[in-house]
Amino acid sequence: MPRSDRSPSDQRLITTVARRYYLDDESKVQIASDLGISRFKVARLLDEARATGVVRIEIAPEAGSDEARGDRLASALGLTRAVVVDLSLVGSRGEAADPRARRRELGRVAAHVLHQAIGPQDVLGLPSSRTVAAMMPELRDLPRVPVVQLSGALALDSDEVTSVDVVRDAARVSGGPAHQFYAPLVATDRASARMLRRQPSIADTFAKxxxxxVAVVGVGAWAPGESTLYALATDAEHRALSRAGAVGEISGAFFDADGAAVHAGIADRVISVGTDQLRAIPDVIGIALGPARTEVVRAAAGAGLVDSLVCDVELADALLDGAGEPTG
Known part of the structure; x- marks a missing residue:
């Protein structure tokens, strides 16, 4: 309905809902409760506020990102988009070396990328990943989409956010259904992994x-400190993965320098999405930090395991240098 056809009371309601949601950062649930209307009516009023010009949304470049570098990187790797983040000012009070602070900043930017990528017709997939977990506090608004858990849970610290938490929190933001299961990312042995994959809750979720x-994933190199799974593998599994040529993993899906799946060692114990399934997802947004992940990011991009990339300047320059592109 055009804005001029609205009664003054209806127009005031639209304006009130829009102000409280966009300026006061109140949730749809809170607004609905206070105003005595349904959350779905709040969503419709917000849609109307945008359609009639009460609210005008402008997508600005991500703060701290280097657009020119990102464009060159996307072209060099054949990606849909690449966002390069300058982390030099992160933790200016002695916190710069803290990887958690750097992950938080990449997560902030990844949240903006996700907001731009996802629409009401999409289905969102999220795995166990520290970089993906760092994105979650920055999610403010998502369309009402289903959220699917892509991997089992891994918590190395008592306060670590797991894939179960990530999926639950994303579904809470979107208001859509959460398809999740309770199982570890790494089973104790191959037989246990096979048994777990047959469990109804896991099988039903994986069927989704x-x-x-659209998925958001962390990209890990197979090296100490570069993958949360590295320390969990036995010496024999490290040797097996080395012989198989593994360079890295995405949520427990291992692959070699050509992007081909690697099924060896700890990979046989992982409860997670596979490389073929990742490749079939139309838009996989990868998050990667540091030049040590150059080879694995190049392999993932070349094999179509990631379609978009959020990374830091140092990793971007290493990737561009390897592609013969200028880095300045």
Whole structure:
């Protein structure tokens, strides 16, 4: 309905809902409760506020990102988009060396990328990943989309956010259904992994993975400190993965320098999405930090395991240098 056709009371309600949601940062649930209307009516009023010009949304470049570098990187790697973040000012009070602070900043930017990428027709997939977990506090608004868990849970610290938490929190933001399960990312042995994959809750959730259209994942190199799984593998599993040529993993899906799946060592114990399933998702947003991940990011991009990339300047320059592109 055009804005001029609205009664003054209806127009005031639209304006009130829009102000409280966009300026006061109140949730749809809170607004609905206070005003005595349904959350779905709040969503419709917000849609109308945008459609009639009460609210005008402008997508600005991500703060701290280098657009020119990102464009060159996307072109060099054949990606849909690449966002390069300058982390030099992160933790200016002696916190710069803290990887948690750097992950938080990449997560902030990744949240903006996700907001731009996802629409009401999409299905969101999220795995166990520290960088993905760092994105969650920055999610303010998502369309009402289903959220699918892509991997089992891994918590190395008592306060670590797991894939179960990530999916639950994202679904809470979107208001859509959460398809999740309770299982570890790494089973004790191959037989236990096979048994777990047959559990109804896990099988039912994994059956939803072909419906996922947008996913956000962390990209880990297979090296100490570069993958949360590295320390969990036995010496024999490290040798097996080395012989198989593994360079890295995405949520427990291992692959070599050509992006081909690697099924060896700890990979046989992982409860997670596979490389073929990742490749079938239309938009996989990868988050990667540091030049040590150059080879694995190049392999993932070349094999179509990631379609978009959020990374830091040092990693971007290493990737561009390897592609023969200028880095300045």
């Amino acid at each position: 993975i072909p419906e996922v259209t």
